[in-house]
Amino acid sequence: MDVIIGSNSLIGQSLVQLLKKRKLIKNFLFFSKSNKNINNYYKLDLDKNVNILKNLDIDNCYFFSSPKYIKKNFSRKVYERELFWIKNVVKNCKIKKMIYLSSSTIYQKNHFIGINKLKAEKHLIKNKLKFKYLQIWRPFNLIGSNQTQLTDHFHNYLFKVIFLEKRKFVLFNGNESDKRGYSSIDEFVKILQKYSSKNKSFINNFGNPNLISVKDIISIYNRVSNKKLGFELNHKFKSKKFNINSVKNLNKRNTIYSKTKSEHVIEHFLKGMLRNFITKSKKISGKRLF
Numbered sequence: 403m404d405v406i407i408g409s410n411s412l413i414g415q416s417l418v419q420l421l422k423k424r425k426l427i428k429n430f431l432f433f434s435k436s437n438k439n440i441n442n443y444y445k446l447d448l449d450k451n452v453n454i455l456k457n458l459d460i461d462n463c464y465f466f467s468s469p470k471y472i473k474k475n476f477s478r479k480v481y482e483r484e485l486f487w488i489k490n491v492v493k494n495c496k497i498k499k500m501i502y503l504s505s506s507t508i509y510q511k512n513h514f515i516g517i518n519k520l521k522a523e524k525h526l527i528k529n530k531l532k533f534k535y536l537q538i539w540r541p542f543n544l545i546g547s548n549q550t551q552l553t554d555h556f557h558n559y560l561f562k563v564i565f566l567e568k569r570k571f572v573l574f575n576g577n578e579s580d581k582r583g584y585s586s587i588d589e590f591v592k593i594l595q596k597y598s599s600k601n602k603s604f605i606n607n608f609g610n611p612n613l614i615s616v617k618d619i620i621s622i623y624n625r626v627s628n629k630k631l632g633f634e635l636n637h638k639f640k641s642k643k644f645n646i647n648s649v650k651n652l653n654k655r656n657t658i659y660s661k662t663k664s665e666h667v668i669e670h671f672l673k674g675m676l677r678n679f680i681t682k683s684k685k686i687s688g689k690r691l692f
Contacts, residue, residue: 403430404430405462406430406466407467407491409432410436412546414466416591417591431444433445433446448467448487452491461498462498463495463497465491468503476514484522488526492526492532499535500536501537501598502523505519506543510647530603537598540608542583542585542607543585546588547670547671547674547675561672564624565627572635573638576644576645577641578620578639578644580616582614582647583614583664585662609659610649613664622669
């Protein structure tokens with residue numbers, strides 16, 4: 403039996419949809435704190451216990467659970483919970499293949515997420531003999547539009563201030579020349595699911611070598627906001643220094659690249675978010691959001 407821990411995360415939801423499409427859904431059990439115990443979906447609060455998992459013989463365990471990326475969680479202490487969850491699962495569960503979702507933040511100096519993700523990785527590696535195979539993924543800047551609560555990642559925050567709050571001016575952290583490579587969650591999940599069928603252990607990076615600047619992302623949003631709302635966002639940035647976060651600087655032997663331009667990923671995300679929020683606003687108020 404295969405299990406997904408964190409099945410209601412964006413990556414979890416994407417994998418569930420892929421499994422349905424490929425008619426593999428019957429082979430899985432899905433666990434999340436927000437689930438109800440219906441069919442093969444089960445409620446699991448990792449802060450309490452993992453008793454529901456203890457008696458399972460787990461072939462593949464996809465571990466996607468992590469504290470949500472929102473400002474109130476921005477501390478090492480909050481993200482230490484994930485290390486506690488990992489330790490509890492490793493100690494109490496019988497798992498043949500562990501598939502752990504880490505983060506590219508481990509490559510950033512003193513990043514509160516990266517520090518704890520790396521601790522989780524090290525704990526898994528230290529206990530690797532408990533598994534037949536251990537697969538660790540370090541993805542860069544994944545984007546998905548199937549969201550019920552917006553995180554504070556830049557692309558989400560920008561959507562919130564322009565299209566939901568309709569603000570005309572924002573002072574951002576960072577620099578407008580900061581560059582990132584963005585990838586679709588759905589693209590990543592297809593690769594993750596393909597590699598999870600391989601009986602081998604690895605640590606893989608995944609990211610997009612095609613970079614886009616923060617300034618260009620704002621321009622994409624402003625084109626749409628000008629058309630739909632009749633205004634463009636004015637903005638300034640606090641930092642005079644810019645940084646580039648790129649998967650291109652890593653070892654190519656254990657790095658898999660996205661094949662879509664970052665600009666297209668951003669445009670697809672924005673189109674999906676607008677569609678989703680228009681639908682939700684109609685259901686709630688009977689009125690169009692735009």
